[in-house]
Amino acid sequence: MKIQFSDGIKFEVLPAFLKIGYFGEEQSGFRYPDSNMGGNWKATDPKAEQEAIKAKNKASNGLLQATCRHLRVVRNERFSSLKLACWYCN
Template identity: 55%
Template sequence: MYVGSYGRGTAISTSDIDILLELPKNEYYHYSSLTGNGQSRLLQTVKKSVLSRYPRTEVHGDGQVVVVVFSDGMRFELLPAFETSSGEYEYPDTHMGGNWKSTNPKAEQEALKRKDVESNGLLVDTCRQIRFLRDTYFTNEHLPGILIDAFVYDSIANWHWGSGNGTSHQSEYSSGHPYEESLLKKFRIATAWGGVPQWRAPGSGMRIDNSASICNSLGKILKKMAEE
């Protein structure tokens, strides 16, 4: 299953793709029963499996994923995971002696898709525009794709692309501010007086990193959008 920005349909590059590898549940019980960081052993098993098929390819473990980098620059991050009865997935985290974490990419993808349809495509276009500005003008800033998507999902309100004229409109209760300015205003309200925003992953409600440095990066990009 494609996950991450590519899976949510908000990526602007296809050279870095996240893939969730759903494994049999019995493997979860096996690696959970091992002593000495079974999660790390699971990643090593996946790594060896990839290397057996692509022996000349750069392959290494990285905390929660196995990273595969091909000679043409294509990069894949493989996340081994196990589906639960609730539809979520548990995946390995090798840090702090090893543990399992949860994710729900299906719920996130479905939530974004619904709101993108409601906005006539404005949601995805906005997420991609923010990524473009990040990668073009703010290359030294760290701004994860999931935070971009969560912010836009939470802030887009009733804005949507108009039919045929390329502009965005809100409902009859619109304050009249341009769309980009409304996003910047919502960001400033959420971060006023040093406040820590509580944006969560759309659909799943999973916690994401809302640290000050990351939010500061988002603020710089939103300001540029509003000024252009």
């Protein structure tokens, strides 16, 4: 299901399930369905991704976050059809 707000922001809502190990233990991250190209399950670990971006941003003295923001502005103002793959940049 897609939700679109009046300011143009769109969210896709889908089910996500905690990853469970072979012996029933909870693992870090989630699995979610992807119906594209025949369908399969994908995995994500948002907390690990956030921590990795935070560490890279700190190591670059804030340049990573500034660059992502700049890319968003350029994309939104000049290349609205461009799709960025970076979750942080969207």
